[in-house]
Amino acid sequence: MVLPIVLYNGKRPWRAPLDLASLFIEVPEKLRRHLPRLRYLVLDEGRLDLDRPELARNRVAALFRIETCQQPGDLPRLTRELARLLPPGKEPELRRTITIWLLAMLRRTFPGVTIPEIIDLEDAPMLEETALEWRKKDRREGRKEGRQEGIREVLLQLLERRFGPLPEEKRHRVEAITSPARLKRLADKILTAKSLQEMGI
Numbered sequence: 001m002v003l004p005i006v007l008y009n010g011k012r013p014w015r016a017p018l019d020l021a022s023l024f025i026e027v028p029e030k031l032r033r034h035l036p037r038l039r040y041l042v043l044d045e046g047r048l049d050l051d052r053p054e055l056a057r058n059r060v061a062a063l064f065r066i067e068t069c070q071q072p073g074d075l076p077r078l079t080r081e082l083a084r085l086l087p088p089g090k091e092p093e094l095r096r097t098i099t100i101w102l103l104a105m106l107r108r109t110f111p112g113v114t115i116p117e118i119i120d121l122e123d124a125p126m127l128e129e130t131a132l133e134w135r136k137k138d139r140r141e142g143r144k145e146g147r148q149e150g151i152r153e154v155l156l157q158l159l160e161r162r163f164g165p166l167p168e169e170k171r172h173r174v175e176a177i178t179s180p181a182r183l184k185r186l187a188d189k190i191l192t193a194k195s196l197q198e199m200g201i
Helices: 059-067 072-085 092-109 121-163 168-175 180-189
Strands: 005-008 041-044
Touching: 059 072, 059 092, 072 092, 121 168, 121 180
Parallel strands: 005 041
Antiparallel strands: none
């Protein structure tokens, strides 16, 4: 028996066909029996109930809990739980493989944050600093995003006072601007521009 398994960790639900035969273009009926027929099993991490009691000592579930973790502060605890399921001295190759995977996952999940070189899963306490650094970075970015949002709201209000109700298309264009410098330039132009066209929106 061959059981193909797809491990999926995307945010959106898995939508692809589960049967290989459905991926082929339409062929003459006499040839259909020659098409490969293969169904695979999807383990959609984000939609599994990983807190079921029977999964408490399941290594794969422990891995999935780390990969689907929403709170950086939970990472050290989740990593310690995984380390307990892989006792030192037993299955060293598996521990090493999971450690390499964990480092790669952390670097992908927390771009711009210093990730310590974890030699083994027992080094999980070092992740406390990573989680703390990420929370600080996240707060800084949140404040920055809040300031941009404030500038954008003020700009929209000024545009409506100067030129009247904005067409939906123009409003969407302003809402799509992510550059603080461009938002400020537009705010400066409001006093001198005679139309939305002159504003360059």
